[in-house]
Amino acid sequence: MKKTAFITGATSGIGRATAIEFAKHHINLILCGRRLERLEILKKELEPLTQVHILHFDVRDKSEVFSAIDSLPEAFKTIDILINNAGNAHGLDPIQEGHLDDWDAMMDINVKGLLYVSKAIIPQMTERQSGHIINIGSSAGKEVYPNGNVYCGSKHAVLAITEGMRLDLNKFGIKVSAVNPGLVETEFSKVRFKGDVKADAVYKGFKALQAEDIAEIIYFVVSRPTHVNIADLLVFPTAQANSVTVKKDE
Template sequence: MISLKNQIVLITGASSGIGNACARIFAGAGVKLILAARRWERLQQLADELSREFGVETHLLQLDVRDRHAVESAITSLPPAWSAIDILINNAGLSRGLDKLHEGELPDWEEMIDTNIKGLLYFTRYIVPGMVERDRGHVINLGSIAGHQTYPGGNVYCATKAAVKAISEGLKQDLLGTPVRVTSVDPGMVETEFSQVRFHGDRERANKVYQGVQPLTPEDIADVVFFCATRSPHVNINQVILMPVDQASATLVNRRQ
C-alpha cells in the first residue's frame, strides 16, 4: 500500500453519502482535501469535523458540477498550493424518477445527463491535463451496476451510468503511455440520499427501496475507492463491481420479511 500523505485529493459531491465517506477515509491518510458540492453549510461542517478529527487541510468549492464555467473557474483559479491535484474522485451524481421512458419528465433527464455525464467530463477535462504534465495522477469515477444492466424505469439513469463506464474505459485508453491511472467503482444498492433524491423527497417511498435488505453503506464504497487509490503505482484497478450479499443483479434482490 502506498502512502497518500500530503497528496491533494478532489472529491465532487462531497457534502453527503459516498463523497462524505470518501473525504473521511482519505483524511485519515493525511491528504489535503478539495471538497466540492452545492451545499455550503454541509461542506463547512464536514471541513470543521475533518480538521478536528484528523487535522487535515481542506479547500472548499461551492459549485454545481453542471455549470461548466463555474467548474473551469474553480479549477483554474485554485491557489498554487492546491493546484497540483493527485487524485480526482468524480462522485457527484443522481437519479431522478422511475418513470417509463415514454412518460419521463424532461427536466429529470436533463438533470441526470448534465450531472452524471457532463459534470464528470468537465472536472476530468480541466484536471487531467495537469496530471499528464506532472506525470502522476489517478481519476476514480463512481459508476453503478446500472451502467452494466438496465432495469425497468431506469432508462436514462442507466444510460448515464453506461456513459460513465464508456468514458472511464476511453480515458484509460487515451492515457496509455502516461502513469495516470483510471478506475471505475460501480456499486449496487447503497443506502444514501440517492432514493430520496430519485423520488423527489418522498422518504416513505425511498425507505421501501431498502426494506428487508442489508444494503451497502457509503463507508463500504469509500473503503473500495481508498483501496484502489493506494495500490502500487504500476497497478491500475480498472473496474470494481460490488453489491450487497442480498443483491445478485440490478433486479434480483433478496428481501427478508
C-alpha cells in the first residue's frame, strides 16, 4: 500500500527537494505552502511519478491550517508521514537591536505553525496507532550562536516539542524524529537578510549542504524498518564543525 506524506514549506529548499525525493519512491504527496504558483508547478512536475494534492495556506493562521486539512479529498485523508518543514529566520541582530516583527515571524512559523499542523494531523495517527512525524530542526537547536538569540530559541523549542511528542505518542507506536541540518544552501539566507547582498557571502568559500542532501536523509529516516526510529539526527557539511567554525577557502 502506497504511503501518503504531508510536507509543509514545499515551495522551496528542503521541502521542495523532499517532495521530489519522495515522488521518486512513489509516495503520494500533499504539498503545502504560501506560494500557489510554485505549488502548481511542482505538482505538474511530480504527477507523472505519484499522486499529488496541493494545499495553499499559511501555517501561522490556525483557522487556515485546520480548514485546509479538513478539505482534503478522500484519497488523501490518511496521512502516514508528516514533515514539519516550514520555517524561517529573520534578521541576525543582537538581542537589544532585534525587531519585534522578526521575532513574531520566527516564533509564529517555526514553533506555533509546527504545533498547529501537528494538532490537525496527530489525532488520525493516534486513532490508527501508526504514523511518522519528522520535524526539521537545525543545528541552531543544539547550540546558541552570537546574534542567533530568538531564532536559536525557536529551534531549541522545536527539539523540545519533538522530544515531548516522542514521549506522548510512544504508546501509539508513532515514530517521531528530528532532522537538524547545519549550513544548507537554500533561499534561507536571502530571507534572513531580507534580500541584502550579505546573503550571497554566507555560502562562499566552502561546499555547503544542498537541499537534496537533506531530502535523501529524510527519505532514509522514513524508510527504516518498523522497529527502527532515528530519533535525532544532526548533519553538517564537512567544512562545518559547529555553528561558528567553518573552514573556508582563503
